[in-house]
Amino acid sequence: MCSNLPKEKYKSQFGIYVLTLIFSVLFYITTAHAGTTQNIGTNLPVDDQYGLVLEPSPTVNFRFLPSNTAMRQTEQFIEQSPVLETIKQLSQKRFVFSPALNIVFGSDDGPLFDPVTNSIHIPYQFVSETSQLFKKKGLFNTQREVNQATEDALLHTLLHEIGHAYIADRAIPILGKEEDSVDNFATILLLNDIPRGDDIAINSADLFALEDLDTDSFDDADFVSEHSLDLQRYYNILCLVYGSNPNRYQRIFDELPVAERKQQKLRCPDYFTVINQGWLYYLAE
Template structure:
């Protein structure tokens, strides 16, 4: 006689098998996604040791407003600049924004960060004026050097404004002037993450020194401004550059009197260490 299988036992085993399969799937899907993991608090996939590695999406976008007459070349200059690619790469691993941060080129006001619209505004005129200042600077000998100095200043300025956005996004406490803090933010990123970042920082510092040449005297408004004086910003950046590599920049303060020069050389390595550790504590990796 043909023995019929025990259907009740079969159903029980089948049910346990399906339940185990479903639970395993839910467990794995909770921790993996297409072979990648995700940054906590974002939807950015990052590399790991399994499956395909997906490139993280940039968390900064760009918008170019129509340029006025005479500004078309500056718009093209910015679009073709490697600065945009540098910011894109940093936005994938150093300052990750969710929702994304928009940079608008061609605004009337700025450079500035607008917290209401979560956007940074860079006028074309700002780049034009920076270019003019560098064109008259001693040591700029050809078009390539002029373009480089202008790009360097644009990069530092963008990082400065991104610093404002990052402080707001991460609710970072600031004890002192926020403008000084984001100058430091920009310079620390250059020194840690960007090829020839020290040169970029010094070129951007030079713009503050060039702007200072236009000042014949100070009034009360200069001392109550949210920004430090141009020369203070200039020497603060140089201090960070020197502190990052004292043996390389022994002559960076040669323009100062001997006593001031020595004071800076004694102070700046420790100053760089404090500022560097502070910002790296917050910056993503």
């Protein structure tokens, strides 16, 4: 008996080795494929280890160029603005850029989209002048409202420039003035995707109306411009807002003479439907 003990012990150890080996092989087989999990049927990225669906990454990059003392406050205003988060979220689902689109604040020229460098440029001066214009014209009672309107106009402007980038990126056919098309791109996104997007669209339309007030007379440069006149851009945005919800915006054309008011109310719901369907066709779901 005694002499058998070591042998028995050896035998039981051998059994443990075999069992361990079998379990190790089984464990390897079941876990080795975890890293190759496919999320079949969607383009959503999947975490390598656990097969979880991850939030898609933003496809825009923000860059802030150094500001001078006069523009320091404007730079901070933009950096802290919720507008950046809104654009990031839209770039995860509605307009997805690969490679990512660069949005540069503090450039000398702009607002503009530069297709060569795939970047949008927004000067600090543009944001600070927008704020001053809202303040000067007395449209709002408080600085808080002025700041809100400035953020709204900045969001519309960014979406307008992103519209240029999106048209270039997707090679979307342009049948008419591109500038009008991207104003529509911005307004349609606001109306479909953004909480209080209608207010944001109206505030950004107001900026065009205020700029029109500063125009004493028109010259050839205004008529040959690639942009529609400020007041046309203003009424175009209002038309889309009204068309998206005629019951809610029955008073939106009150400043117009009766005949034009009637004409807009007749025309704008169909206009909204056409433009909305057109852009939703090209925007990602």
